[in-house]
Amino acid sequence: MMKLYTYAASPNSFKVVAVLNHLGLAGQVQILDLISRPELKPELKVLYPGERTPTLVDGDFVLWESNAIMQYLAAGVPGQTIWPSDRRGQADVSRWQCWQLAHWGRACGTLIYERLLKAMFKLGTPDETAIAEGEKDFREYAEVLDHCLKGRKWIVGDKLTLADFSVGAAMVYAQPARYPLEGFGEISRWFAQFGELEGWRKALPPPRPA
Ligand SMILES: N[C@@H](CCC(=O)N[C@@H](CS)C(=O)NCC(=O)O)C(=O)O
Structure with missing residues (x-):
């Protein structure tokens, strides 16, 4: 085990x-x-x-x-399709996982920390300068994601991959952390599909206060 x-x-x-x-x-x-x-x-x-x-x-x-x-x-799972076995397929997914770690996750993380965690763990009042910075970063990276999702069901094409799981994870807090998603229709369309994934739904964290 x-x-x-x-x-x-x-x-x-x-x-x-x-x-x-x-x-x-x-x-x-x-x-x-x-x-x-x-x-x-x-x-x-x-x-x-x-x-x-x-x-x-x-x-x-x-x-x-x-x-x-x-x-x-x-x-380790024979026949799975979320982590491609070909060189370019792997590089494409890996590129988005690196992007998530370096950029997307940090922008979302700032808003999660300021608007959710601070209230949850009594860590003080939200820092408006940090929030403005987080929103600016979020918009910058959301523009990239929204653009790349045009004409694609999932991030790298028709198939769900690890890229979607990596980039989609922080979207779980989009509402309570109030991500500025206005104007990013492709992201909203893409993220709505996650509700159909049973494994995703089962892993969802408990509801957090807004
Ligand atoms: N880049 C790492 C980040 C891991 C990380 O920072 N984990 C946090 C929770 S999100 C943690 O364990 N924090 C505890 C600590 O810093 O002591 C990953 O993607 O796994």
């Missing part, structure tokens, strides 16, 4: 759980949520001194970084 250390409400953990559900691996992975089980933190620290989640343990192999975990899980 593999083990996956998570923070259930975090998009980085959520996307891995959505992928393992989608791949039919739920019965092969024990999910250890550090929010409900903080006593497991020292165990994670031994495995990964960075102490971040998600972290996967598969026998003697310890793997951190959500996007690498998603690739590893998918590559």
Whole structure:
């Protein structure tokens, strides 16, 4: 049995759980949520001194970084189609996963932190300068995503891939974190499709206060 250390409400953990559900691996992975089980933190620290989640343990192999975990899980499932096996297909998906880590996730993360986490964990009042910066970044990157989605069902074409799971994860908080989505109709059309994915729905974090 593999083990996956998570923070259930975090998009980085959520996307891995959505992928393992989608791949039919739920019965092969024990999910250890550090929010409900903080006593497991020292165990994670031994495995990964960075102490971040998600972290996967598969026998003697310890793997951190959500996007690498998603690739590893998918590559182990014969016949799956969300992580292509050809060189360009993999590069295309990988490009979006890098973009998510470097740009998209950070812009969304600023708005999630200022508008949701601060209220949830009593971390002070929202910083309007940071919010303005987050909204500016969000619009800049949303423009790229919206443009690339034109004429495509999913991010890299007709098929759902890990690119969609990676970029879609932070969209779970689009409403409560009030992402400025006006004018980005392709993103809204694309994201509406996630509701049809059973593995995605099952992984959704609990509702958070607006
Ligand atoms: N780039 C990493 C980010 C991992 C990360 O920052 N995880 C956060 C939760 S979203 C965490 O574990 N924070 C706990 C801490 O910093 O102590 C990934 O994609 O997995």
